[in-house]
Amino acid sequence: xxxFHLIRFLVVSLCSCLVASCGGHTSEGMHEIxxxxxxxxxxxxxxxxxxxxxxxxxxxxxxxPRIEHMMTEVKIGPEFSNWKDFVxxxxxxxxxxxxxxxxxxxxxxxxxxGVSMLEIPRASKxxxxxxxxxxxxxxxxxxxxxxxxxxxxEPGTVTVEFIGGELVYxxxxxxxxxxTTVPPPAIRH
Numbered sequence: 001x002x003x004f005h006l007i008r009f010l011v012v013s014l015c016s017c018l019v020a021s022c023g024g025h026t027s028e029g030m031h032e033i034x035x036x037x038x039x040x041x042x043x044x045x046x047x048x049x050x051x052x053x054x055x056x057x058x059x060x061x062x063x064x065p066r067i068e069h070m071m072t073e074v075k076i077g078p079e080f081s082n083w084k085d086f087v088x089x090x091x092x093x094x095x096x097x098x099x100x101x102x103x104x105x106x107x108x109x110x111x112x113x114g115v116s117m118l119e120i121p122r123a124s125k126x127x128x129x130x131x132x133x134x135x136x137x138x139x140x141x142x143x144x145x146x147x148x149x150x151x152x153x154e155p156g157t158v159t160v161e162f163i164g165g166e167l168v169y170x171x172x173x174x175x176x177x178x179x180t181t182v183p184p185p186a187i188r189h
Contacts, residue, residue: 053097077141108162134185
């Protein structure tokens, strides 16, 4: 939980600096926001980044499909030298003012996995990035997909298990909603 709060603090701080340095915050306020070189309409004018990020209805609904498309098209990895390298690359995907944090723990007796989720604005969806620790600090991306509240049944209730070479995702009712085969990591010489 501490890692989530630290990551959220870092994301909000970074985004605040980016918006301020890009001229998104002026004495006239901001009525649009830039993400990856594209401008998106906001629902109203905001006079501080904090007001913008604290408003759950800040992005114009007509912009949500474009934002989701852009956030899911950004490729990262698939190999990371360490956690810091992963976080650095994941930051390139985060939409200003939105969250990035840990997902559910993966139940596995033989290999080590971690889940990170990137919030997609106003879509009731997250981009899930599932990493496997392969040796030392090195990580690899083994699953990357968008999961929505309709997939989960109830938000925050997905469980993930590594069974027989597969990541198995189940909702609160125990229904399997996704399976991904994860081959063994390549051995480095």
